[in-house]
Amino acid sequence: MDLTGKSILITGGTGSFGTAFVRKIITEKHKVKRLVIYSRDELKQYQMSQEFPQTKEGSIRYFIGDVRDEQRLTLALKNIDIVIHAAALKQVPAAEYNPTECIKTNVIGAQNVISASMACNVKKIVALSTDKAAAPVNLYGATKLCSDKLFVAANNLTGAEETKFSVVRYGNVMGSRGSVIPFFEQQRLKGYLPITDERMTRFNISLDEGIDMVLHAIHNALGGEIFVPKIPSYNIMDLASAIAPNVPTKIIGLRPGEKIHEEMITVADAPMTLDIGKYYVILPETYRYDLSDYVGQFGGTRVAETFKYNSGENRDFLSIEQIRALLTKKLGISV
Numbered sequence: 001m002d003l004t005g006k007s008i009l010i011t012g013g014t015g016s017f018g019t020a021f022v023r024k025i026i027t028e029k030h031k032v033k034r035l036v037i038y039s040r041d042e043l044k045q046y047q048m049s050q051e052f053p054q055t056k057e058g059s060i061r062y063f064i065g066d067v068r069d070e071q072r073l074t075l076a077l078k079n080i081d082i083v084i085h086a087a088a089l090k091q092v093p094a095a096e097y098n099p100t101e102c103i104k105t106n107v108i109g110a111q112n113v114i115s116a117s118m119a120c121n122v123k124k125i126v127a128l129s130t131d132k133a134a135a136p137v138n139l140y141g142a143t144k145l146c147s148d149k150l151f152v153a154a155n156n157l158t159g160a161e162e163t164k165f166s167v168v169r170y171g172n173v174m175g176s177r178g179s180v181i182p183f184f185e186q187q188r189l190k191g192y193l194p195i196t197d198e199r200m201t202r203f204n205i206s207l208d209e210g211i212d213m214v215l216h217a218i219h220n221a222l223g224g225e226i227f228v229p230k231i232p233s234y235n236i237m238d239l240a241s242a243i244a245p246n247v248p249t250k251i252i253g254l255r256p257g258e259k260i261h262e263e264m265i266t267v268a269d270a271p272m273t274l275d276i277g278k279y280y281v282i283l284p285e286t287y288r289y290d291l292s293d294y295v296g297q298f299g300g301t302r303v304a305e306t307f308k309y310n311s312g313e314n315r316d317f318l319s320i321e322q323i324r325a326l327l328t329k330k331l332g333i334s335v
Contacts, residue, residue, distance in 0.1 A: 003218075004031045009080045011067050011113060012087030013037035014044035016176040017128065020207040021084065021214070022052055022060070034059055038076050039087065040066045067109030073116035080120060084214060085113050085127040085151075088144070091178060092132075092257045095140040106143035107150070114154045114165065123162050126217045127151045128210075129169040129226070131203065131262040131311075134269070138257025148226060152284045155223040166221035168213050169228050171203035171262045171311070175331040180239065185333065188244035194252045200236040201261050201311040204318060205229060206330050216279065220298070224284040228264045233311040234318040242323035243333070261312030270307040276300035280309065 003025075010018045014037060022035055037060070039045060045062045052060050065072040067087045077083065088106050089095060095102040110127065117125050129148050132141030154165040172179045180202070187193050209229060217227050240249055254260070265273055265280060272283045274291060276298055283294055291302060318326070327333040 003082075005033050006081040007034040007036070007079055008032055008082045008084065009036040009038055009063075009077060010084045010086055011038050011073075011109075012085075014039045014041055014048050015086055016173060016207060017086045017210060018084075019048060019051075021211050022048075024208070024211055026052065032059070034061060034080075036061045036063055036076065036080065038063045038065055038067075038073075040064060066105075067112055068104050070112040070116055073112055074119055077116050077120040077122060081123050082218060083113065083117055083122050083125045085110070085125065088128070088147075090130070090140060092138050092140050093255065095143070096138060096257055099139050102139055102143050106140070107146045110147035110150050114150060117165075118154070118158065118163060121161075121163065123164065124218050124221065125151070125154075125163070125165045126214050126221070127165070127167045128214070129167050131169065131171040131264045132259075133169065134263040135266050137259060140257070152224050152226065155284070156286070158223070164221055164223035166217045166223060167226040168210075168217050169226055169264055170205050170210055170213065170231070171264070172205075173210055174204055174206050174326065175333075176207070180236070181243065181327070181331070181333075184240060184243045188247045191247065193240045193244055193247055193249045195236055195240065195249045196252055196254050196258060197260055198237050198249075198251060199260050199312075201233050201314075202236065202239075203231050203262050203264070203311045203314070204234055204323075204326070205231045206326075208330075213279065222294070222297075226282040228280040228282065228309065230278060230280065230316075232316040232318045232322075233262075233314040234323055238318070238320045239323055242320045242327060261310045263308070263310040265307070265309035267306060267308045270303055270305055273303045273307065274300040275303055 063076045089102045130144050133144035136142040136145050148167050151165045175181045269282050274281050
């Protein structure tokens with residue numbers, strides 16, 4: 001799908017992803033008709049509008065609203081062609097302490113996006129997911145698994161219509177708000193880095209890579225796919241050494257709902273998973289095409305029946321030097 005002349009709405013659009021996506025669209029001069037930032041925080045919208053002012057032509061618009069409010073969503077989605085659903089409550093401890101609030105935003109909000117998109121005949125909807133939705137051990141992951149299931153199943157309701165729902169799944173974005181890198185940056189000034197478990201590994205993806213993945217889904221999704229990126233991993237101790245080589249670490253133990261390794265594809269997903277080159281794609285089991293049909297259109301190969309994809313068993317690991325180079329190149333962090 002060419003973005004020229006298209007109207008795009010981003011839920012949770014004032015977050016790290018939405019800000020970077022808008023910057024990329026403007027910098028690369030994609031000739032979109034409208035970019036609508038839909039979020040509930042007026043302060044963040046004001047701050048974002050300082051960098052990306054709302055224009056008289058309406059090419060950038062700021063729309064205050066909550067994904068919990070289906071009526072407001074339906075109003076915002078009029079004449080929208082593409083929706084990127086990035087709104088979510090994402091902090092694991094906060095979700096554990098406030099479970100009903102997390103469910104209202106991440107599950108009921110997802111269904112509201114689906115219903116409003118269908119009511120407004122939106123053509124493509126791409127939902128952002130998380131590694132925590134694969135074999136979830138915390139409430140946040142469980143709500144995102146529910147959300148993924150809702151978006152995949154929504155394609156069963158559209159019939160022959162052009163509305164297509166798909167999902168992109170990746171781990172914590174490098175340097176995003178609330179993630180480990182900015183935390184370590186702040187903590188090194190206090191004289192030590194708290195480490196939950198020295199065996200811990202994480203996938204590493206940049207915002208640019210996340211955006212490219214969403215654009216891939218917009219252009220190529222037939223509906224019902226979960227796209228997963230092929231990205232490197234790092235060990236948490238190596239990250240600590242890269243950010244603060246002379247600062248001691250302190251092991252504090254796993255937090256509730258925290259995994260030692262991130263998972264993005266489980267063994268249970270393997271029978272419906274394809275390797276399509278830059279990405280893996282998990283296809284729905286109860287939809288209008290099978291693996292052979294998909295291979296015929298897009299190529300790719302089936303993964304082994306015992307295949308699984310997690311940060312601990314990943315073949316691609318970053319060294320301390322590679323992590324340090326990425327910190328400098330992507331985030332401007334000097335070590």
